[in-house]
Amino acid sequence: MxxxxxxxxxxxxxxxxxxxxxxxxxxxxxxxxxxxxxxxxxxxxxPDFLTPEHIVEAGIKALRDGHHGYTQASGIPKLREAVCSDIFRRHNVEISPENILIVPGGKVIIFFSSMLLGDHDREILYPNPGFPIYESAIRFSGAKPVPYHLNEKIGFSFSADDLLTKINEKTSLIIINSPSNPTGGIIPKSELDKLIKGLEDYPNTMLMSDEIYDQFCFGETDFTSILNYPSIRDRLIILNGWSKTYAMTGWRLGYGVFPDSLIEAADKLAVNVHSCVNASAQYAALEALNGPQDxxxxxxxxxxxxxxxxxxxxxxxxxxxxxxxxxxxxxxxxxxxxxxxxxxxxxxxxxxxxxxxxxxxxxxxxxxxxxxxxxxxxxxxxxxxxxxxxxxxxxx
Ligand SMILES: Cc1ncc(COP(=O)(O)O)c(C=O)c1O
CATH class of the missing domain: 3.90.1150.10 (Aspartate Aminotransferase, domain 1)
Structure with a gap:
């Protein structure tokens, strides 16, 4: 009772x-x-691979060197700088370390984006079939989850024309994910071009691009990062991390690139929720980005x-x-x-x-x-x- x-x-x-x-x-x-x-x-x-040895060693060394305390809530400065260098190396796009938030797993960025932008009078669009945490986090925020279809007939892409019809003045956020879990599809550049162009009509709608699988691309369709669209940069959140790329799922490491308008609020969420990411894991993450990429x-x-x-x-x-x-x-x-x-x-x-x-x-x-x-x-x-x-x- x-x-x-x-x-x-x-x-x-x-x-x-x-x-x-x-x-x-x-x-x-x-x-x-x-x-x-x-x-x-x-x-x-x-990944069924173990975390590469040099990364594990860097984590152990950090513990031996005494990195046992809290770090900055947004992540150690060297790691945020390394994330920016990695983005520059791979996409030729300059991002300031001030816009980076290191978090315990990419998943946290889904939750933070939904908490920052979801509310009872708002709608958030998300891919379906898609990673189930999108819908869950949207519901938790109070916003209305609005699915858009990843269609098998078009290689599990979305149709930008279809997606754009679902946006209205209440749409505060659109979540996209490419390469996709669960479909293995990649959204072609032509659809992304159309989406970004169409978003010019909705200047208050933000975009969260989950690019956590971006280094595992092997089909005929080329992967395009949303970082390559400067026009959307001031309302773009990028989710990425170490879990998949470096076989580090259990280390709990991810990052978000937030626009100037959101980074302070995202940092505050981090302080409230987890204070900071495990210090030694951050040093391992640093080695992952700075070390050999083979x-x-x-x-x-x-x-x-x-x-x-x-x-x-x-x-x-x-x-x-x-x-x-x-x-x-x-x-x-x-x-x-x-x-x-x-x-x-x-x-x-x-x-x-x-x-x-x-x-x-x-x-x-x-x-x-x-x-x-x-x-x-x-x-x-x-x-x-x-x-x-x-x-x-x-x-x-
Ligand atoms: C599409 C997608 N985004 C985010 C995540 C979260 O990754 P992490 O383990 O870094 O929290 C996953 C994990 O499976 C995923 O498939």
Whole structure:
């Protein structure tokens, strides 16, 4: 009884929070593995590589050197400078370290952007199928989440014309993500050009570009960073980080590039929420950016080969078709010809065949009829998973 009355005290905004199914599928897969079942986990979205040795050593050295205390809330100055040099090296765009906020994971930037720009009388546009935390954070902010479709027919891009029709005077923020989780698609420059041009008619609408997979691009469609559009820079937030690029998901490191109008408020959020990022992790992040970059090329090449194998093998299966992934490390095959919902397919595939994948609906309603497979697993595991999937399909 007491529990019930306390439960009633939870705010609606908290009850509206969504989640990331990948974590619950991971828990279920681990439980089945503990029971002795052969499980191949293509569910969770993290590189299967270890953090490169020189980066680990830099983290250890920082601890030994006594970096045990708080740092500046926005991040150590050297790291913010290194982020700007990295942006300049890769995009030839000059950003001031004053506009950089180092955070414990790129996810924080999604939350901060929604908290800074979402409110009850506002709308925020987000990709669907898309990373589930977008919708969750928008709901938490009180704003109305307005999905736009990443369409399989156009390589899982959005149509800028369609997206622009969804903007109105209440739209405070548009979230885009390329290369995309879960589709592996990349938004072509032509659509970005149209979007940025169209946004000239909505000067109060901000843009948040989640570019966390930007160094894993291997298809025919070139990746274009929104940093390359100077006209939008004063209302642009960039999300990026170390989790995927340097196989550092567990270190919890990310960054945001905020425009002058938002950086002070974003810094204040950081002070209120987490004070600063783990000091030694920031020194490791510094080494990641300043040290050799061949580890990034090695991973990109591995994901290219693995996603090609997965894409080709999936397309050999009856009733399943898969678009060629352009980047990130996911395949998003169409399973709509099978007589199963995405969620039932996910559950049966794990329980009956021992293959963990994520239902497309975990990424929004337009994900129905799709399944997400992570290619961040060895070639052997991918081939074994496809064998198991093939057997599973023949027994359906
Ligand atoms: C599209 C996208 N954005 C942001 C994140 C968050 O990354 P981090 O682990 O750095 O918080 C993820 C993680 O899976 C992601 O897929």
């Amino acid at each position: 007491r529990m019930w009355s306390i439960l009633k005290m939870i705010t609606n905004r908290s009850l509206n929070l969504g989640t990331e199914t990948a974590f619950s599928v991971l828990a279920k897969a681990n439980k089945l593995a503990e029971q002795g079942k052969e499980i191949i986990n293509l569910g969770i979205g993290q 580890c990034v090329t090695t991973m990109n090449n591995a994901f290219k080969i693995r996603s090609k194998i997965m894409f080709e093998e999936l397309n050999k299966l009856d009733l399943i078709s898969c678009k060629n992934p352009q980047g990130a490390f996911y395949c998003f095959p169409n399973i709509s010809k099978l007589n199963l919902s995405s969620l039932d397919f996910q559950n049966k595939l794990l329980e009956d065949a021992g293959v963990a994948a994520i239902a497309g609906t975990s990424f929004g309603e337009f994900g129905e009829g799709f399944l997400r497979f992570s290619c961040a697993s060895s070639e052997v595991s991918i081939k074994r998973a496809i064998e198991k999937l093939s057997l599973f399909l023949s027994n359906l």
